[in-house]
Amino acid sequence: MSKPRAAVSWSGGKDSYLALNRARQQFDVAALITMFTEDGTRSRSHGLRPEVLQRQAELLQLELLPGRGSWQSYEAEFKRLLRELHDRQFSHVVFGDIFLDDHKHWVERVCTETALIAVEPLWEQPTSQLLLEFLNLGGEAHIVAIKAALLDESWLGRPLSAELLPEFEKLGIDPCGEYGEYHTLVTASPLFTAPLTITDIGHHLHDGYWMLDIVLAS
Template identity: 35%
Template sequence: MTDKKKFTASFSTGKDCTLAIYKAIKAGYEPAGLITTRNTDGKIAWFHQLPQDVLDRLSDSIGIPIVLMLTGGKDYEKNFQDRLLKMKESGAKLCVFGDIDIQAHKDWGEALCRSCGLEPLYPLWGMSRRQAVEEFIESGFKARITAVDTTKMNRAYLGEAITPKLIEKLEQDNVDVCGENGEYHTIVTDGPIFKKPLEITFGSEEFDGRYATLSVM
């Protein structure tokens, strides 16, 4: 396929967006750069907030530029729109999202893309949640749990690898296997879009009364 359409993506470094990026590449699109965000106001519990050196190593591992967007919740939409416009100037025609079935999230992404003249792409949309996590595993990706909502699941899941056995355990504990409602969050460390694995270690565990998170180094 010549003259591949370039895309950017809303990239949390987790499993769903990574699978969506992989499916977009398989469909013939070319990544121009990925957008990841970091909360600056300290009032909203955003996850996947990796240190810059980990993001740099991840970018090197996948061979795709990762652009860090610093923003507070109040200015999130405007700042994301500005970043999309810059990616458009760099040649992006589409923006990929990893949403599966939450309509409000899809509506938001579609409206944002329309405002920037970009085409939204949702490669996972309409899949069952189990189907999405199974395809992630079967495609050869590896991921670890870095955050859990302790009102929805046991904090003992922190650090666990995403495997078929873990999926069975989540089902036994009546936890959504995909974590689509924020039950848990992951970091992907290897898989078919990786040129080399991302080597990470876990540091301290933090708990704010609801969310338990592991620092990633």
């Protein structure tokens, strides 16, 4: 019996990777979906360039379906992507939420309104265990965005590791950054056909976050 066809809401970070990895056991994961700014130059979630996320999709051997919109038009554009998935015989969409109820309720609603089923493989899992699961799977990721009110610029570019857990605890940071304290970019994993080779060309402050400007290595 064939598996149901699913897409993954993809940020490029560890949580969406973990959700993808878990979902593969139950679903035929065939695409990634990512929302970008209106001009298409940065992802809405992590401020990443589209070519970086496209390269991740290629390394995962998956199609990337991009959407563009302002925060005001975000829902309408996201639902356009969902309707496209439905028209292409997808039945499920996988998300990497852990314990943010408002976002979980939102994705369940927009999926229901477009005749799709939202799947939350990480829901209510202990975040320290999820971080270790990602690392134990052989995943590698780097911190590419931090909330400026909580962390200083020295955190940018740091590789994710188990050694960060006591530092996170001391600072009151959720191990997975579930409250938006930090965001990551997956640079290597068993599901990638090769490592993601990138270069940091600087950083900037945007909407209260320090963000690395990441480009593909030449």
